[in-house]
Amino acid sequence: MPLSHMRPGQSGMIVEIQGGFGLINRLNGLGILPGKRVRKISAMIARGPVTIEVDRVQVAIGFGMAKRIIVALDQ
Amino acid sequence: MRTILLVGNPNVGKSVLFSRLTGVRTTVSNYPGTTISYTRGFTKLGEEKLEVIDVPGTYTLEPTSEAEEIALKMLKNGNVIINVVNATNLERSLYLTLQLLEMDTPVVVALNMWDDTRHRGIDIDLEKLRMMLGVPAVPTVAVTGEGIKELMESIPRATSPDGPTRSRDERWVAIGEIVDQVQHISHRHHTWLERVQDASVKPLTGGLIAIAILVLSFLVVRFIGESLIGYLLEPLFNGLWAPVVLRVSALMGGSGFLHDIVVGKLVGGEVNFVESFGLITSGLYVPFAMVLPYIFSFYLVLGLLEDVGYLPRLAVLMDTIMHWLGLHGYAIIPTLLGLGCNVPAVLSTRILESKRERFIASTLVSIAVPCAALQAMIFGLVGQRGGQYVIMVYGTLFAVWVILGIILNHSIKGFSPELLIEIPPYRIPPWRIAIQKMWMRIYGFLAEAIPIILGAIVIINMLYLFGVFNAIANITAPVVSGLLGLPKEAITSLVIGFLRKDVALGMLAPLSLTAKQLVVASVVLAMFFPCIATFVVLLRELGVVSMCKAAGVMIAAALITGGLLNLML
Numbered sequence: 282m283p284l285s286h287m288r289p290g291q292s293g294m295i296v297e298i299q300g301g302f303g304l305i306n307r308l309n310g311l312g313i314l315p316g317k318r319v320r321k322i323s324a325m326i327a328r329g330p331v332t333i334e335v336d337r338v339q340v341a342i343g344f345g346m347a348k349r350i351i352v353a354l355d356q
Numbered sequence: 357m358r359t360i361l362l363v364g365n366p367n368v369g370k371s372v373l374f375s376r377l378t379g380v381r382t383t384v385s386n387y388p389g390t391t392i393s394y395t396r397g398f399t400k401l402g403e404e405k406l407e408v409i410d411v412p413g414t415y416t417l418e419p420t421s422e423a424e425e426i427a428l429k430m431l432k433n434g435n436v437i438i439n440v441v442n443a444t445n446l447e448r449s450l451y452l453t454l455q456l457l458e459m460d461t462p463v464v465v466a467l468n469m470w471d472d473t474r475h476r477g478i479d480i481d482l483e484k485l486r487m488m489l490g491v492p493a494v495p496t497v498a499v500t501g502e503g504i505k506e507l508m509e510s511i512p513r514a515t516s517p518d519g520p521t522r523s524r525d526e527r528w529v530a531i532g533e534i535v536d537q538v539q540h541i542s543h544r545h546h547t548w549l550e551r552v553q554d555a556s557v558k559p560l561t562g563g564l565i566a567i568a569i570l571v572l573s574f575l576v577v578r579f580i581g582e583s584l585i586g587y588l589l590e591p592l593f594n595g596l597w598a599p600v601v602l603r604v605s606a607l608m609g610g611s612g613f614l615h616d617i618v619v620g621k622l623v624g625g626e627v628n629f630v631e632s633f634g635l636i637t638s639g640l641y642v643p644f645a646m647v648l649p650y651i652f653s654f655y656l657v658l659g660l661l662e663d664v665g666y667l668p669r670l671a672v673l674m675d676t677i678m679h680w681l682g683l684h685g686y687a688i689i690p691t692l693l694g695l696g697c698n699v700p701a702v703l704s705t706r707i708l709e710s711k712r713e714r715f716i717a718s719t720l721v722s723i724a725v726p727c728a729a730l731q732a733m734i735f736g737l738v739g740q741r742g743g744q745y746v747i748m749v750y751g752t753l754f755a756v757w758v759i760l761g762i763i764l765n766h767s768i769k770g771f772s773p774e775l776l777i778e779i780p781p782y783r784i785p786p787w788r789i790a791i792q793k794m795w796m797r798i799y800g801f802l803a804e805a806i807p808i809i810l811g812a813i814v815i816i817n818m819l820y821l822f823g824v825f826n827a828i829a830n831i832t833a834p835v836v837s838g839l840l841g842l843p844k845e846a847i848t849s850l851v852i853g854f855l856r857k858d859v860a861l862g863m864l865a866p867l868s869l870t871a872k873q874l875v876v877a878s879v880v881l882a883m884f885f886p887c888i889a890t891f892v893v894l895l896r897e898l899g900v901v902s903m904c905k906a907a908g909v910m911i912a913a914a915l916i917t918g919g920l921l922n923l924m925l
Binding site (some may be wrong): 289307312314316322324327330336337339340343 | 415416418420444445447448451476524528532553554557558559562668671672673675676684685773774775776777778779781
């Protein structure tokens with residue numbers, strides 16, 4: 282499921298980032314890469330940015346980017 | 357002389373550490389991207405004098421913004437790298453560390469914010485970390501100075517370990533191994549600060565918090581500014597300084613060219629600090645009694661918001677709106693800084709990714725965001741006529757900000773990149789650092805404003821004397837009177853606005869404008885052209901071509917807005 286579609290409070294593990302080198306590079310810099318556990322904290326209305334927690338740090342990600350981050354939800 | 361570079365992720369405390377090492381004051385805040393160009397200082401290691409450079413933060417050595425490119429260029433000039441790491445987040449910080457270790461420059465690692473690891477239940481096995489990295493690693497708490505001595509002592513032991521050059525994926529695997537072996541995290545409960553943290557990025561609670569904070573900020577700035585003026589500075593000037601001015605005036609014969617420059621024109625035999633326009637009347641009263649109180653109260657509140665770590669959260673909330681203007685949420689930082697002074701605001705657009713965004717952000721700031729000095733004068737002069745006129749000025753500028761942003765967004769090729777920022781935890785501001793930052797900003801204002809204000813007053817008097825203003829006023833009368841509905845003499849204020857906008861607005865005081873004219877003049881003055889300091893920075897940051905475009909936008913927008921206001925009011 283894309284990060285953008287997760288509900289606030291849900292958590293899971295990143296399985297894939299669908300994007301080119303530039304996007305992967307920027308997300309990696311912030312510690313967002315496949316294999317990392319994420320928890321979604323909030324999403325702004327009207328396709329606004331999504332706030333997540335990775336490794337005890339909060340990161341805000343634009344909606345379009347969040348769509349390209351695929352997460353396997355916890356059961 | 358050997359050069360030490362402080363390199364690390366954004367917002368890990370490099371600038372605090374830099375201040376500790378060199379004694380050079382730096383601006384420190386709790387958001388990524390405070391340092392947008394490098395700062396240089398010196399320190400001593402035994403007998404050896406070392407140069408220390410505070411490099412803007414970067415997550416990787418593959419740059420994604422201008423500030424990061426600057427960081428990368430700096431790396432070639434270093435003899436030793438102090439890699440400043442956020443000890444509470446090794447997982448992410450170590451990526452840059454591994455990249456640095458692959459270079460040939462010797463490295464030591466400073467595990468900063470070490471005190472936070474304890475609060476957060478993070479236990480780091482230092483010995484094992486040192487072994488696995490192959491370089492010295494020293495725990496530090498830059499804000500208190502803990503570990504700084506040990507860090508300096510470790511510099512001679514800095515090395516560049518022989519290791520493989522890894523691919524990106526290999527680095528992440530290596531980090532996983534290091535973290536597994538070195539770091540142990542014990543579970544603990546959420547603190548109240550963390551609950552507020554989460555609430556401030558949720559749409560409903562976050563929106564309410566943002567509105568509350570902005571309203572409260574405005575009220576506090578106004579209350580402190582007004583109180584300082586009303587209870588301290590006005591009595592001081594009127595009670596103590598006015599008699600001195602009158603004596604000086606009498607000594608200088610009460611009139612004449614020199615008298616007019618020093619004392620200005622007395623109004624009905626009395627000192628009028630706003631209208632007299634002499635060096636020791638308006639020249640001192642405008643900066644000290646009208647502007648300084650607001651500079652102080654504005655930066656007190658802004659500093660608090662910066663240091664607590666609220667601004668990145670505001671960026672998240674504002675992101676959708678900022679996209680209409682061709683920007684993303686983080687552009688709220690240049691905008692807020694611009695309410696203090698446009699110069700640091702334009703510089704801070706370096707935290708934005710693309711040239712397009714930087715152009716839009718810089719243009720919008722210099723047109724529609726009035727600096728604290730101008731705002732203080734707007735409150736002082738326009739406010740006398742009634743609060744509704746102040747609201748008109750602000751409302752117009754805000755509307756211009758939005759409409760012009762939308763126009764620029766649609767007329768400039770390209771798209772607005774998406775927001776991607778780290779949101780730092782809320783922190784209790786370290787007072788020593790907050791006071792230091794306030795002092796730097798106040799000093800910066802005084803050092804820049806006083807000479808220009810005094811110079812402007814001399815120039816104004818000269819231009820009047822030689823009739824230059826009259827000549828200009830007659831040429832520009834069709835625009836100033838015809839289009840804007842102002843007396844033709846108001847052009848003098850617009851001309852002086854190029855030097856400083858606070859003095860320029862003050863020049864309108866003796867023209868006995870109607871409230872409506874004052875609103876038009878304030879808006880046009882704010883928008884028309886940046887002051888010289890902002891102009892120089894814009895020129896440097898945007899280049900000549902873009903600066904000319906921006907200037908064209910400014911003049912056109914100012915005349916259109918002023919003309920419309922004149923028709924509508």
